[in-house]
Amino acid sequence: MKNDVIVVGGGHAGCEAALACARMGVETLLATIRRGDIARMPCNPAIGGLAKGQLVREIDALGGEMGLCIDHAGIQFRMLNRSKGPAVWSPRAQADKVAYHERMMSAIEAEENIELLETEIIGLVMTGGVVTAVMTADRGELQAKKVILALGTFPNGLMHIGEKQIPGGREGEPPSRGLSDWLSGAGLERERLKTGTPPRLVKVSIDFSRCEVQPGDEEPSPFSFRTGRLVVEQVPCHITWTGEKTHAIINANIYRAPLFSGQIRGAGPRYCPSIEDKVVRFSEKPRHQIFLEPEGRDSEEIYVNGLSTSLPAEVQLEMVRSVPGLEGAEIARYGYAIEYDFFPPHQIHSTLESRKIAGLYFAGQVNGTSGYEEAAAQGLVAGINAALALHGRGTFVPGRSEAYIGVLIDDLVTKEIREPYRMFTSRAEYRLSLRQDNADERLLRYAVRFGLLPRGQWERMTEARKSVQRARRRLEAESVTAGDAGTMRAARLLQRPGVSLDDVESLLAEGPLALGKRERESLEIEQKYRGYIRRQGRSAEKLKRMERRRIPEDFPYGEIKALSSEAREKLEKYRPETLGKAARLAGVRIADVSILMVFLEKAGAWRDGDDG
Amino acid sequence: MQGDTIVALSTPPGSSGIAVIRISGPDASGILESMTPGAMAWKQRTLYNRVLRDGDGEMLDDVVAAVFHGPNSYTGEDAVEISCHGSMQVVSAIIEESIRAGARLAEPGEFTRRAYLSGKMDLAQAEAVADLIASETRLQTRVALEHLEGGLSKKVNAIEERLRSKLALVEASIDFPEEDIETYTVADLAAVSDETRREISELLESEVAGGKLRRGIRITITGPRNAGKSSLYNALLGEERAIVSPIPGTTRDVLRERIHIGGFTYHLEDTAGLAETVCEIESEGMRKGREAACAADLVLFVVDAGEGWTGGALEELEAHAGRNRIVVVNKTDLVPGGGETADCSPAGEVRTVDVSAVTGEGLGRLREKIFEFTANGEVSSVSRERIALNIRQGMALRRAEEALERLGRELGMNSPAEILSLEIREALDACGEVTGRSAAEDILGEIFSNFCIGK
Ligand SMILES: Cc1cc2nc3c(=O)[nH]c(=O)nc-3n(C[C@H](O)[C@H](O)[C@H](O)COP(=O)(O)OP(=O)(O)OC[C@H]3O[C@@H](n4cnc5c(N)ncnc54)[C@H](O)[C@@H]3O)c2cc1C
Numbered sequence A: 001m002k003n004d005v006i007v008v009g010g011g012h013a014g015c016e017a018a019l020a021c022a023r024m025g026v027e028t029l030l031a032t033i034r035r036g037d038i039a040r041m042p043c044n045p046a047i048g049g050l051a052k053g054q055l056v057r058e059i060d061a062l063g064g065e066m067g068l069c070i071d072h073a074g075i076q077f078r079m080l081n082r083s084k085g086p087a088v089w090s091p092r093a094q095a096d097k098v099a100y101h102e103r104m105m106s107a108i109e110a111e112e113n114i115e116l117l118e119t120e121i122i123g124l125v126m127t128g129g130v131v132t133a134v135m136t137a138d139r140g141e142l143q144a145k146k147v148i149l150a151l152g153t154f155p156n157g158l159m160h161i162g163e164k165q166i167p168g169g170r171e172g173e174p175p176s177r178g179l180s181d182w183l184s185g186a187g188l189e190r191e192r193l194k195t196g197t198p199p200r201l202v203k204v205s206i207d208f209s210r211c212e213v214q215p216g217d218e219e220p221s222p223f224s225f226r227t228g229r230l231v232v233e234q235v236p237c238h239i240t241w242t243g244e245k246t247h248a249i250i251n252a253n254i255y256r257a258p259l260f261s262g263q264i265r266g267a268g269p270r271y272c273p274s275i276e277d278k279v280v281r282f283s284e285k286p287r288h289q290i291f292l293e294p295e296g297r298d299s300e301e302i303y304v305n306g307l308s309t310s311l312p313a314e315v316q317l318e319m320v321r322s323v324p325g326l327e328g329a330e331i332a333r334y335g336y337a338i339e340y341d342f343f344p345p346h347q348i349h350s351t352l353e354s355r356k357i358a359g360l361y362f363a364g365q366v367n368g369t370s371g372y373e374e375a376a377a378q379g380l381v382a383g384i385n386a387a388l389a390l391h392g393r394g395t396f397v398p399g400r401s402e403a404y405i406g407v408l409i410d411d412l413v414t415k416e417i418r419e420p421y422r423m424f425t426s427r428a429e430y431r432l433s434l435r436q437d438n439a440d441e442r443l444l445r446y447a448v449r450f451g452l453l454p455r456g457q458w459e460r461m462t463e464a465r466k467s468v469q470r471a472r473r474r475l476e477a478e479s480v481t482a483g484d485a486g487t488m489r490a491a492r493l494l495q496r497p498g499v500s501l502d503d504v505e506s507l508l509a510e511g512p513l514a515l516g517k518r519e520r521e522s523l524e525i526e527q528k529y530r531g532y533i534r535r536q537g538r539s540a541e542k543l544k545r546m547e548r549r550r551i552p553e554d555f556p557y558g559e560i561k562a563l564s565s566e567a568r569e570k571l572e573k574y575r576p577e578t579l580g581k582a583a584r585l586a587g588v589r590i591a592d593v594s595i596l597m598v599f600l601e602k603a604g605a606w607r608d609g610d611d612g
Numbered sequence B: 001m002q003g004d005t006i007v008a009l010s011t012p013p014g015s016s017g018i019a020v021i022r023i024s025g026p027d028a029s030g031i032l033e034s035m036t037p038g039a040m041a042w043k044q045r046t047l048y049n050r051v052l053r054d055g056d057g058e059m060l061d062d063v064v065a066a067v068f069h070g071p072n073s074y075t076g077e078d079a080v081e082i083s084c085h086g087s088m089q090v091v092s093a094i095i096e097e098s099i100r101a102g103a104r105l106a107e108p109g110e111f112t113r114r115a116y117l118s119g120k121m122d123l124a125q126a127e128a129v130a131d132l133i134a135s136e137t138r139l140q141t142r143v144a145l146e147h148l149e150g151g152l153s154k155k156v157n158a159i160e161e162r163l164r165s166k167l168a169l170v171e172a173s174i175d176f177p178e179e180d181i182e183t184y185t186v187a188d189l190a191a192v193s194d195e196t197r198r199e200i201s202e203l204l205e206s207e208v209a210g211g212k213l214r215r216g217i218r219i220t221i222t223g224p225r226n227a228g229k230s231s232l233y234n235a236l237l238g239e240e241r242a243i244v245s246p247i248p249g250t251t252r253d254v255l256r257e258r259i260h261i262g263g264f265t266y267h268l269e270d271t272a273g274l275a276e277t278v279c280e281i282e283s284e285g286m287r288k289g290r291e292a293a294c295a296a297d298l299v300l301f302v303v304d305a306g307e308g309w310t311g312g313a314l315e316e317l318e319a320h321a322g323r324n325r326i327v328v329v330n331k332t333d334l335v336p337g338g339g340e341t342a343d344c345s346p347a348g349e350v351r352t353v354d355v356s357a358v359t360g361e362g363l364g365r366l367r368e369k370i371f372e373f374t375a376n377g378e379v380s381s382v383s384r385e386r387i388a389l390n391i392r393q394g395m396a397l398r399r400a401e402e403a404l405e406r407l408g409r410e411l412g413m414n415s416p417a418e419i420l421s422l423e424i425r426e427a428l429d430a431c432g433e434v435t436g437r438s439a440a441e442d443i444l445g446e447i448f449s450n451f452c453i454g455k
């Protein structure tokens, strides 16, 4: 049996990777430990949120599956940050975890080019620095031209509940052992990170009347550009608070917390601390907010967002019961922390291909990220690049000014990962342009070029975008007379504070703009931000120019005496692909970049890469 | 190949008091034209006498300028050379106007790098070009560091800290809307923005326009007590400024005056004499004197021709090893031929001038030596760096001021957080150009350490 691509791991990264490959016409084998694992959500039952929502919209514009899955499985939809500016509006939805898994499963089963196989991969086979096959635990070698590793938290996973340590990839599942060790043996660096999850409570044991209700948006907005109107009966979440009593229980038992006893060594995310961490570090805070989120529409279980913990089971119960509304709560499953191996991503190219082992790609948690959306985005990029490489069709590396996905990948290959990496809008210097409303404008053309979307779908999406462009042209061309403001271009008037697209449209001599609701909103946002975005244009241009200047992989940094020694060290470790990436490495100064330019010229290495 | 146009002072004023400013890049001649409204077309490689004006039509200077079309220029790109009067004010004003017209200040070694990249130099020169960039960068860093010891950096640092903590609040409100945290209020931000803008305006007044940043080249006179330092100081100034007396230890504070030699401005400093056993006030004077000498661009080390290198003078001179210095042998009217000093003059000491502060003998030669230093040597690069630094800091502070002005407007219009963030970041970025660090980086770290984030 010889496959073009083997994807290892059926999590959020692996599923998108396999689907992208298959849609690009590649025979794909998706190997995962258990079929039931497909697109499982081991932590909170939600997709999207700040910056993550934008990622999902981008994945969708690139033909990915995540947006469609959550539109199908969502039980509560909210557009976060509605009270702020539209550049930072972010869709978020509570998911029915089972429905999400099933929806992804059916997408994979529907794909003719994907074969799903239940097996654990324990090693790889390499010939002359190129990966040629994977080694299964139970059926020998499987040959492949490209291999994508999307192993999640499984590599040497170790779970902690109080003093108890349980090897496993996540609750109820075994770890993956052999593969991580094989990779380490092949000379790849690996390190450890940690994350955690709160307990799940039995729904009927909670007194919701003592909690605040948090409903969904009245008019839910879908994630996918391909979903029409969402018709969904929404389920509320609830809010309650910890108090002094809770904190006293935690403090009394803090010596039993693996995080503080030295039992856990991997670094955890600062933005996602456990409750014990919060109570210790911010002892002056009298209470911490807790969200009670259903694990599914009909699920018996409630996820206790805000109470992530690895304290011993009996302490968890005592702690939970000190919270208003949870006095009689039963724990269905205990919270835990998990440590796992990851492979620091200075070892990959921005195509996500390993620098050391050709044909091998890394996506998701194994690169040191955290989050379903971050994982899915990488899976998609790895899948696209593996398929492009098979067809000899170049690479796909979106830029920082083009997509959050671009920011994500660029950060991975230029920054040191000291904690699980999660996306935030503040990481994107061009966030005014990288909005959820225009992901299709930014990325759809790639999906079309790579064949990631069926014709009917991309034609409809393209038509929607074209309608925005036509309307934009009209705003720029037509003059309107607005009372005291005088006569001016419609676009100018729209940029004024307090003037809406509706106001302007009513003044247009040639009649209303023919636009759908979503397209309207997008046009209005874009016009409102225009001045600011234009101001950023020059630096975005410069960024792109620097990204076009490629540096050969084997560039002899060691021979260049004029470089500062700190710069030389960083450059040798990261081996940036472009001058732009070199400049973004910590410790590389402007002068070092200038010096590099001189030597690149000497090496005759100026090559203008295609910008995608 | 290079998209943008750069400008820099290429040679500081020479003996004629003329400085040369170069502009290179696609907009070079456009920028020159914008400063010479109404002038006829420029023929390339031809010298024209022209009046340069700023955007408001104010005269900047009467200059000689020439236009070169690529590849027939030093850099191989379209280029302009402007010879102007050498005062710091004129040079700065022309460079700043070029920047307003679309150029940017050149990075270290950038002219040479461009010349190299456009094939004007052969490949074997890459090494040399790289070294040049590295050494100019070191110089820039040195000048900037020396400068940062002053009050400016402390003040800008404080501004950065304040803006950074406000940015963290704004960013937290965007990225963590569901958290139970206090973020910014419009009133507080408006107050901070107003106050900060005022502070920056004051800095611009006092530090930039007021000339502290536009200081000239520093020359410090040092040497043993009673060698005639104050006498030399007065002689070079042409006036009696320092008290001259036969009682050793008369000068206790650092005196400073401006002198001009060949179009250059110098700050000449007289310091307390160096001695082994001294009282407390005197030792304080010596400390100040040493400090001044350390920061100087050029040290004039005065010895008494009659006394020679006795009493630790030689050790003191050694303390200035590696620094730009001229040994001045004074009181030659008393000991014809330089007396003992000529023989024991430290090995390899090339710059020794015999003078008499009383008769004025040798002062002309001393002035020439000082000038040589400035026009050709390291001092000239230092002074060029200073002008560049000065312009860079002035522009950066103005950029910060403008960003805060816009921030104030946006706050007034109740603009959303991401727009406020844009302006605060711009202001921080600009401050970072003054202090040399980027304060907007790792704003997430700031958020995580100050707020309890995380569900
Ligand atoms: C306890 C816990 C808490 C978390 N907390 C958070 C959080 O607070 N916030 C957050 O954003 N994210 C959190 N996450 C992370 C989030 O779940 C992941 O980021 C995301 O699921 C990663 O997707 P992935 O595709 O990389 O891997 P996963 O979704 O983990 O999928 C990995 C898949 O690979 C399979 N696999 C592994 N090894 C092999 C092998 N050798 N052979 C075959 N198949 C293999 C596994 O069976 C699994 O199906 C948490 C995860 C866990 C487990």
Ligand SMILES: Nc1nc2c(ncn2[C@@H]2O[C@H](COP(=O)(O)OP(=O)(O)O)[C@@H](O)[C@H]2O)c(=O)[nH]1
Binding pocket: B224, B225, B226, B227, B228, B229, B230, B231, B232, B243, B244, B245, B246, B247, B248, B249, B250, B251, B273, B330, B331, B332, B333, B334, B355, B356, B357, B358, B359
């Ligand atoms: N004859 C002569 N006397 C000088 C000369 N320069 C300084 N003196 C005398 O030396 C004494 C000390 O001079 P002063 O300038 O105060 O020395 P300082 O301590 O180094 O500042 C004074 O009495 C001066 O008049 C010189 O060139 N010739």
Ligand SMILES: [Mg+2]
Binding pocket: B229, B230, B231, B242, B243, B250, B251, B271, B272, B273
């Ligand atoms: Mg004196």
